[in-house]
Amino acid sequence: MKFQNAYGYFSDDGKEYVITSPLTPRPWGNIMSNGDFGMMISQTGSGYSWRGNAGQNRLTRSFQDLIKDNWGKYFYIRDLQRNIFWSATYKPVMLPYQHFSVVHGIGYSKFTQEYQEIESELTVFVAASDPVEVFRLKLTNHSTEARELDITSYAEWLLGFAPDEHREFHKLFIETSAGVAQNAVYARKCLWGFADEKGRHNNIDWPYTAFMAVSEPLKSFDCDKETFIGLYHNDDQPRAMIEPKLSGHSGRFTDAIAALQVQVNLEPGQSKTVVFSLGAAEDGKEEVAELISRYTGLHQCEQALQEVNAFWSRFIDSEKVETPDDAFNFMTNTWLKYQAISCRLWGKSAFYQVSAGIGFRDQLQDSQIFLISEPDYARKQLLLHAAHQFIEGDVFHWWFSIRGGGPRTNCSDDLLWLPFILDAYLKETGDFSILDEAIPYLNGPAESFYAHCKRAIERSFSRFSPRGIPLMGDHDWNDGLSAVGTLMRGESFWVGEFLYMILGTFIPLARMRGETGFAERCEIVRQSLKDAVNRHGWDGEWYLQATTDDGLLLGSKENSEGQIFLMPNNWAVISGLADGERAQKAMNSVTKYLFKDYGTLLNFPAFTKPRSDIGYVTRYTPGLRENGGVYTHAATWSIWAYTLVGEPELAYEAFRRICPPNRSQDIETYKAEPYVTPGNVDGPVSEYYGRGGWTWYTGSSQWLHRVATHWILGIRPQTDGLLVDPSIPAYWPGFKVTRKFRNATYKIEVKNPQRINRGINSITIDGKSLEGELIPVFNDGQVHDVQVIMGKPE
Numbered sequence: 001m002k003f004q005n006a007y008g009y010f011s012d013d014g015k016e017y018v019i020t021s022p023l024t025p026r027p028w029g030n031i032m033s034n035g036d037f038g039m040m041i042s043q044t045g046s047g048y049s050w051r052g053n054a055g056q057n058r059l060t061r062s063f064q065d066l067i068k069d070n071w072g073k074y075f076y077i078r079d080l081q082r083n084i085f086w087s088a089t090y091k092p093v094m095l096p097y098q099h100f101s102v103v104h105g106i107g108y109s110k111f112t113q114e115y116q117e118i119e120s121e122l123t124v125f126v127a128a129s130d131p132v133e134v135f136r137l138k139l140t141n142h143s144t145e146a147r148e149l150d151i152t153s154y155a156e157w158l159l160g161f162a163p164d165e166h167r168e169f170h171k172l173f174i175e176t177s178a179g180v181a182q183n184a185v186y187a188r189k190c191l192w193g194f195a196d197e198k199g200r201h202n203n204i205d206w207p208y209t210a211f212m213a214v215s216e217p218l219k220s221f222d223c224d225k226e227t228f229i230g231l232y233h234n235d236d237q238p239r240a241m242i243e244p245k246l247s248g249h250s251g252r253f254t255d256a257i258a259a260l261q262v263q264v265n266l267e268p269g270q271s272k273t274v275v276f277s278l279g280a281a282e283d284g285k286e287e288v289a290e291l292i293s294r295y296t297g298l299h300q301c302e303q304a305l306q307e308v309n310a311f312w313s314r315f316i317d318s319e320k321v322e323t324p325d326d327a328f329n330f331m332t333n334t335w336l337k338y339q340a341i342s343c344r345l346w347g348k349s350a351f352y353q354v355s356a357g358i359g360f361r362d363q364l365q366d367s368q369i370f371l372i373s374e375p376d377y378a379r380k381q382l383l384l385h386a387a388h389q390f391i392e393g394d395v396f397h398w399w400f401s402i403r404g405g406g407p408r409t410n411c412s413d414d415l416l417w418l419p420f421i422l423d424a425y426l427k428e429t430g431d432f433s434i435l436d437e438a439i440p441y442l443n444g445p446a447e448s449f450y451a452h453c454k455r456a457i458e459r460s461f462s463r464f465s466p467r468g469i470p471l472m473g474d475h476d477w478n479d480g481l482s483a484v485g486t487l488m489r490g491e492s493f494w495v496g497e498f499l500y501m502i503l504g505t506f507i508p509l510a511r512m513r514g515e516t517g518f519a520e521r522c523e524i525v526r527q528s529l530k531d532a533v534n535r536h537g538w539d540g541e542w543y544l545q546a547t548t549d550d551g552l553l554l555g556s557k558e559n560s561e562g563q564i565f566l567m568p569n570n571w572a573v574i575s576g577l578a579d580g581e582r583a584q585k586a587m588n589s590v591t592k593y594l595f596k597d598y599g600t601l602l603n604f605p606a607f608t609k610p611r612s613d614i615g616y617v618t619r620y621t622p623g624l625r626e627n628g629g630v631y632t633h634a635a636t637w638s639i640w641a642y643t644l645v646g647e648p649e650l651a652y653e654a655f656r657r658i659c660p661p662n663r664s665q666d667i668e669t670y671k672a673e674p675y676v677t678p679g680n681v682d683g684p685v686s687e688y689y690g691r692g693g694w695t696w697y698t699g700s701s702q703w704l705h706r707v708a709t710h711w712i713l714g715i716r717p718q719t720d721g722l723l724v725d726p727s728i729p730a731y732w733p734g735f736k737v738t739r740k741f742r743n744a745t746y747k748i749e750v751k752n753p754q755r756i757n758r759g760i761n762s763i764t765i766d767g768k769s770l771e772g773e774l775i776p777v778f779n780d781g782q783v784h785d786v787q788v789i790m791g792k793p794e
């Protein structure tokens, strides 16, 4: 048991989180996705399923409600002799179960309860490579008498765009049916919210068959909410539980649900397992009957669960760190990767945000999580984003993952993430062939990936203020600065720094490709950016965030609110645009004004009144989200910046304070899951200072992983090798990292005999001492032993 609190703990290896009470201070969930099909489930058993994404193709109905958390796919267990029923999860029946535990793991969740001397263990997972989720329910009779039970499943179909606000309308297009031979019910819908090929709305089919099936012969079924729940009843007291059997209704005239009932008789001490499956087969692509038979049985379920484990292992296990800090290890090794992949990149859905789209900058950043384990996925993501660029160089701010389409905006940073993430990709993989991949523009013919990046940079060059600072446009990384520069006069100093950094890595690529003219142009712009940001963007003690269209300063000591912003100060350092003294000063100001108990705030003081010349950041409740809260995504960059100014202890402290397991100790304040990052933590002016929110669906997970491994442990791939440059707390006696790099495994052991923060004394590789700084690229499929001794260089 690690990081125990009143509601749960981590397993000793950190790979599972065990919840011991259903009444966690917020829903504590799991988001499982295989890249196509996904489900969300909370500790109460509530949640929903989708295919593709949960906005355009929701399968089961639910409404965002973190207080009631009351929509789910539920399993009722009924004792036919004792005449009593309960549910296999806390919801919907909510009885005081004798035993209760929920284990959230990588790709599965397991709900164990005991009631009326019947133990139930419900294991839930999404198949590794099919649009199916599986529920394995094992019942054990701990009493001394034979028991006659039945199990009844229940889910409400939505089938398409969520929410289906006008559901009395949508209801009219669904048809349900039963396949008694397959112990299944099906649902189809002859309407999907897209236009047909002639642009006519409400004129195409939903091209799937949804199903729910069970491994046992059906006792009865129902596809009608009215007969199942009963008019004016709730799902905690459905009529179905007072009727001997389900009604057997289906067809076109009901409010569509899926409910299956099977009988389970148990002798004393006996156990029995029943498997349910739920999925959606695409017309012409998958066969419902085949999907059902592939998963809906004991043996099939065991095998499918093993496939899920193997599937996730590919993404999780090619890098392992061992440090003296369990929170660091648990998050870095397991949860941050899982969160970034299962939820952010694939699921695109969570309690606090259901997204139907792919954010241009967001998922590009997230895709860095693939770099060590499955770099090809990162490559595909880069190419995918390039395909969502216009020939003018700008990009969709986000686009729908089903059938595309999205907003074309004047956002000033989106497009630049393409060359930024490219650099990370090249350093990790050395795969320069990506530069020649031909990708079409949204409105133009194919060009090389290199040309895509170049057009992004050139587009940015076309949007500078007269004094040489990039324009803010519709906003920069901080979406909430939504009114600062829409007239194309306001400036973003942060974009200046970001572009400065990107040019630093892009110029060598331009030269490599013989583009001398462009490289020289970039050099000139880069130098001028450095001069201009340092001249106009320095406020005396820190860097300004922006100027508005009206020429007002943002993030200045002259302001009463929003005096200092985190972003331009972190990135002045990260980008290398600030020289030594200013870099130090900027970070000192970050420490002084922004570094609080739970991490670094995004700005200070929070805005208390809406400002129509700044944007919606000022309209948030003070202390929340981008308005003076800890915005975890950006707070991870403070860790990076602290390492660069030679403040390893502060870097580690900035990490520790936002590393979720550490909040187990004040969980009543924190409220959120301790095993995934929150998007934000309330800042000091909030009545709930320290409360975590917006968990799972946040870009902070990938970044926390990256800063921990690259900047605290300091293991950083370079084009020609691996750099080891730790910035660790001095009390650490050392740490180990095993990771893949190109085609070899590096077992790195760092020893810190003098208990210092930084500095390498010696490195030996496979017993030979290393000449130079970089651990070479072996590319030989072998395991290499790297011994690093910290200390003053000899």
Ligand code: GLC
Binding pocket: 359, 361, 362, 477, 478, 479, 480, 626, 633, 699
């Ligand atoms: C949200 C957006 C992200 C943006 C951030 C800061 O997380 O998804 O793109 O950078 O907010 O505003």
